[in-house]
Amino acid sequence: MPRARRSRLRKTTHAHDRKARDLPLNAEVATVEIDDPLALEPGEKIIALRSIRNDPLARLHNHHQIDEAQYRGGRAFQDDWEKAERGPRAVDPTREYVDGGRAREPITERQRRAVLRLNRIEHELGADGIMLVHEVLLLGLTMEQIGLRRGLRGQRWKDYFSRRFQECLDRLGKLTVSRVLNQKAAD
Structure with missing residues (x-):
């Protein structure tokens, strides 16, 4: 008699789930709610991970x-x-003068x-x-x-x-x- 097949539960991932699954070993992250950049309607939010390691x-x-x-x-x-x-940088007299160099950016x-x-x-x-x-x-x-x-x-x-x-x-x-x-x- 043949064995009855078991239906396997498949992991379903939603198309809008864009969270990182693998993180580095020394990662320090926190969840934060932000505006969805790919949203169809304005004001939609998603949960994202933010690094807090150096912040x-x-x-x-x-x-x-x-x-x-x-x-x-x-x-x-x-x-x-x-x-x-x-802002503007100080003049460095040790650097060689070059004709046609960039003009300083105005403030x-x-x-x-x-x-x-x-x-x-x-x-x-x-x-x-x-x-x-x-x-x-x-x-x-x-x-x-x-x-x-x-x-x-x-x-x-x-x-x-x-x-x-x-x-x-x-x-x-x-x-x-x-x-x-x-x-x-x-x-």
Whole structure:
């Protein structure tokens, strides 16, 4: 008598499932909901993986140590820094002069506004606050590394720098919200 065939359960994958299946061994990722770039209707969302390995701001946000306003304020600071950093370069007298070299790029209005916002942020946070934000958001240092750079060791100093950094992110979040409200009022 022939054996009855068993129906095999097949794994069905949906066409819209675009998540990575294989990750490197040392990957640190978090799920995030984003707008679907391939959506047929606007506003559709998908779940994506975001790397948090070299991103201290995303790591803090993922572990719910900072809120959405602090996260957006930190991202706005990073964005302004990137815009302002692209500015004019100093003349290097050691380089050989070449006829027909590229002309310097003029400073754009976006760069000028970014520098003005960075100046306001520096005024709001003070010298120590802007240095702390710079070390964490741009250099990617941990609180322990920041303490060691200043010659301060111990858990109390790490806690102090963590609290101070959150205060700075609070201020950045408030400045970002006020900037968005001013833009909406101007429109």
